[in-house]
Amino acid sequence: MAPQRFREQFDQIQRAMRDVPLAMGPDDSAEFLYEKGVVLARDGEEAEIVEDAVRTFFTQAPDLTPDTVRRASPRRNRSGITRIQVGDPGEGAPGADRAVAGALRALRQAEGRAGRRLVSRNHVVSIAVNACPGDEPAPAPPHEPPNPAAAEGLHDPDTAVGVLVVDTGLMGDYRSYPLLAHTDGDLQLQETDEQGVLQQYVGHGTFIAGLVAAVAPNTDVTVRNSLNDAGAILESEFGERLFDAVDASGWPDILSLSAGTSNGRTDGLLGVQAFMEELREQHTLLVACAGNNASATPFWPAAYADLPEWQDSVLSVGALRGDGEFGACFSNHGAWVKVYAPGERLTGPLTGWAAPVPYVYQHSTYDTCRYGFGYGCTCQFPRHTGVLSDENALAKPDQVMFQGLAQWSGTSFATPVVAGLIAAHMTAHKETDPRAARRQLLAANTEFAEVRGAHVPALLPPTWRAVPAEPPVAVA
Structure with a gap:
């Protein structure tokens, strides 16, 4: 069930x-x-x-x-x-x-x-498989700075690393956030409903772009709104949308993808096979999220990283919790997940820079972690009542106001952190091959975390601040 x-x-x-x-x-x-x-x-x-x-x-x-x-x-x-x-x-x-x-x-x-x-x-x-992202966004606490914070460095149009984000589109006020000054692409088609309330998952692409730009200032980020319909698309159309995205922008150095699906198999998705075969022949590195089902079942396209033909062209990314020492409760895991990065309660740009924008929570938090973890994870905190949850049908759903920065969790956001780190490595080492940069970065990495009893490579941005794990939430 x-x-x-x-x-x-x-x-x-x-x-x-x-x-x-x-x-x-x-x-x-x-x-x-x-x-x-x-x-x-x-x-x-x-x-x-x-x-x-x-x-x-x-x-x-x-x-x-x-x-x-x-x-x-x-x-x-x-x-x-x-x-x-x-x-x-x-x-x-x-x-x-x-x-x-x-x-x-x-x-x-x-x-x-x-x-x-x-x-x-x-x-x-x-982007919405079993609560993917790992939770719904929450307004950042007052005066909370971005996390990861902006890395030092200048944007140089002659050497900037090209990063393509295939996701929801950019929010209309995204240029109000200074780090997105060199970001371009498609706008979100519909940000709010008829009452002016933010739709679910809008801002996802903007948040991702902000994370890339924070970790790697010398990037040209392009966002394509290929996943505007609740972040969902049929497999039969997805491969075509990926082709359209690279046709519009050219094959980038790095393609950051925070979407996917399981399919009960170990040989990929039939609908994206043609795209994946062409990707293999390009110089592009696909950095893809491992998904948020707390499962070892392969999640595609990220799990192509475990197939010999694509091990060089795809990097799968899982999420660490706020302290960076352990896996986030929601993160998929297993040998097919090749690296982990912070993905819990990151702080970045959403919307409402000109005027606050309301959002009504769709899902209710749980009394205990739905995956059995003992820390105060995103299943429990921050607590809110959502409009979709049956057991809270008589309770009024919680509404918040967004104005600028938000906190959000998911492998969706660990992924652009890793994409940004690879781009920053390319700039720092004057490396023009993103696949070589990925190999060099992982070879030099000395950080590890514990995920389901396994010690796994952890990439931690220098400007990221570890946040101590919340204690379990006491429920009256």
């Missing part, structure tokens, strides 16, 4: 993607979301193999209908992926999708013969 926060996220994403019926998988668990009644295959011959195999399988299954199997997206795209409808998306409960499960079973033998995957669910790639 999916936990409370995941169900709240599911409902939020379903409302944003109202024309796309979604299901939870597998079997109503909290591992991933996907498009109901649809599977993915590569264009051409493989799509035909999938269609034929599914029709044959459905003919032998009395409760499945072979007549529903047809192409759902005939238009070819650069990702080389076709959506194939295998069932009626309107049938069954949100957590049940017998047609997609049957289609996956139908191709098992064919995949074994082919030696490669032929079919996939159409997963939801999101």
